[in-house]
Amino acid sequence: MEFAPLIKEIGRGTRGARDLDEAQAEALFGAMLDRAVPELELGAILLSMRIKGESAAELAGFWRAMQARTARVEIAPATGPRCVLLPTFNGARKQANLMPLVARLLARAGVPVLIFGRHDFDSRISPFELLAALGLAPAATPEQASERLARERLAILPLAALNPGLDALMALRPRLGVRNSGHSVAKLLDAAPGRSVRVVAVTHPEYLDSMGQALLAQSAAGHRGLLMRASEGEAYAHLRRKAQLYGFIDGQRLDLHPADTTDLDWPLSPDCEPAANARLIEAMLDGREPLPPRIAEQVMALRRLAED
Template sequence: MAESESEGDTAAGIPAGLRAALLNCVPQRKDAWTTPPPQGNRPRRSRRPRPDARAGAWPLRRAARRHRARPGARRHPDRDAHQGESLDELLGFVEAMQEGAARVAAPTGPRTVVLPTFNGARKQANLMPLVAMLLAREGIPVLIHGRHDFDSRISPFELFDALELPVARNVDDAGQRLASDRLAILPTEVIHPGLDAMMALRPRMGLRNSSHSVAKLLDPLPSRSVRVVAVTHPEYVDSMGEALPQLSADDGRALLMRASEGEAYLHLRRKAHLQGFANGQGLDLNPASNEDLDWPLSPACEPAANADFIRAILAGAEPLPPRIADQISALRRLATA
């Protein structure tokens, strides 16, 4: 899809070459597919980069080459058949992304849990804010960042409004809210405008691109955070599980988990998937008894009803779902260890 220079500039904040590399992961036009495109968020077979895209992708390629040159780095043996980003590509994307990310001042005490939100509620109440509010009540700071592009889902930002959780104006405001309230919300655009612009291409193209993967790894508080990486499909559990030991090696913390409707809270009925990472080492943070549960799912998707449901749980009028308690326990351990 050809773009004018002015449009390319407004999608800036991210190097043009990196933008080209990200775009190379999806067709440039919806009609460029010879077969129907895959539906939903499922990772797609990586496409061989075009020569012009390879030439323009120097920021990413340079970062990826640095990773391949390091001891222990390896290339995926089945690159042509691999779906989604390879390990080297993912590490290169994250390195380039982090170089351009704004920093939020970390409060004293436990590490700040970073919760991304990009999907919103579809069929059941979104309990990601419940996780954040429970942690904040314990004194564990939480930074939520995200954007919303789905007309078919309820925006998490509408839910924040219903819960009377204000969105911070800038990174300084977010740092002050973390220190005083232990909870802050920022649009991803404030932390990384270029990354946000790449994610905004999804409605226009009808497909995700690699920015949606790396955004889950955005860390505005390096070495003082717990990154929550919530994924939906098994392929991403594998790829993120390969990347996070390296990304957490330098005093990092992360929690890899299966998302519920794409949001960063455990599904209330399914087995927990809670894999922690600390200083490059994996940790099994699953509960001792980890079976499917017969637990009711609230259909309260509308912001007001969803907020009322969350408040009822916080007040003890509704029981705390065991899977939410499991997730809180895992994050508490990572944030305070």
Template sequence: MGIAHYLKEIGRGKEGARSLTEAQARDLMNQVLDRTVSEAERGAFAIAMRIKGESTEELAGFTACAAERSLVLEADAMPVLLPSYNGARKLPNLTPLLALLLAQEGVPVLVHGPLHDPARVTTYELFESLGLPIARDAAGVHDAWARHEPVFVPTAVLCPALVPLLELRWVLGLRNPAHTVAKLLTPRGRACLRVVNYTHPEYAAAHTRFLQHTGAHALLMRGTEGEPVADARRLPKLDIFIAGTPRPELGRSAVEGVLAELPLLPRSSDAATTAVYIQAVVSGEKPVPGPLVEQVEVLVRAHAAMRQHEERTHERSA
């Protein structure tokens, strides 16, 4: 069938390109993920969308297509999802600390992302250093939750079909829609609460439209170097959506102004040093950075609100 007719719409440059409908976006991504198109077409798709940017409908179609190919979890599991695709560059990667703090509150946590990045310290590497579970199938996920531990799931396990498109980055030198889709990815099964983070302010509005359009449960925030964890030095704005509806009473405003005191963070962002720091915080030897305390409290409240919403919805449909 091919995707040339779609490339003609999206490949006319930033000003001339036209957006696809949600159904067209799903059809296009189906062909790309199933690899029924040529390598040239896949590369053209990646570059065209990189220049054009995704509309709300296109992003909804792309993510729905990827979700259909994702790992299936038990219907009663309603985890917090932490997509970890950037890792640490300058600051220590505290995504595993956030995951551990949430697990201590009784919240099932699933972290997903790549194994390695040549220029950054990945969350996978920190999970290995900390001896935390890394699941290779759904049974491994549920085993970790039964032990009240957070679990890391490689993208290749969560959604194998998405990996070749993600790896085009190393061929083309640019990210493509797969990287946005990966951060919004959900396993198949019952509802989940996604932490959706952005690095540039303009993406806050784009992600808000997506969450409302898709009726998602989510915490939307500015991430730390692209990670779904609050900056340990200053709390970002935390916006909560339940079934796509903003719930400002569940969120937090950003901390503004000059900081009176900086938290004691590791001097280095390497995996070994960061793991020692995380262990010290979890054991109580060092204090939890204030912004992470706030993020955990917000996520625990939002997780409870999500469960209540899902239970009411289930009762009405029964």
């Protein structure tokens, strides 16, 4: 595959760059995931896409390439609720990470949950350290994750076990200094097509549009999802902001947040160290601490998408 002609198209800056078509994007991202792009050209591609931004066609092509290389996790029984896929790529910075609370509440209600991701931020608390403090260890393989889902309704997988090429691409962030297209498309990863509900949590408002377009198209082929604003980059609802919960199912977008949603004056816990964070989650689970309304709304929306 010749990379220079593609770099010439996408590397002309925000005004002069041209978008790739879906087939070109799929072939290029596939080569990136297969580690078939030399380092110099790979760096040029990643930074060019970072400056230009992914078009809808490029994101669709990238997603197809990613899905073709993603391991599948079996969700049993076939007639039960869909599995909620909770990605974790950031970790806590200033406030408690309540992503595991969402997972535990869903599992307690009978909805299987697969947490997957990776961590490489020195300035943030690893979500995997938090999960360990809660007594939750990652599975080693997709098959082991399937067994845990059937038995316990909750499993954790490192991204490397699902898509090694994508994990390697995202691992370039510390070296390059910025995120790349792998971080964008990873939000859309579906390890259980037809049996999942993906949680796509975005930080920047413009991603509500681009991810919403992608989810709408994918939902027509049976890939369900919940699009929402992230908290510190993690897949749980911000406790104070008005809810933004958009469900995607069968080619339709559904507003799943309350119609009268407004900002809330809700305390944000600074307990982001793993042990303290875990104690807070356990206290919310057993009723010693109140359950934040935004978390309850997110869980309700996910149950609707998983159980319908």
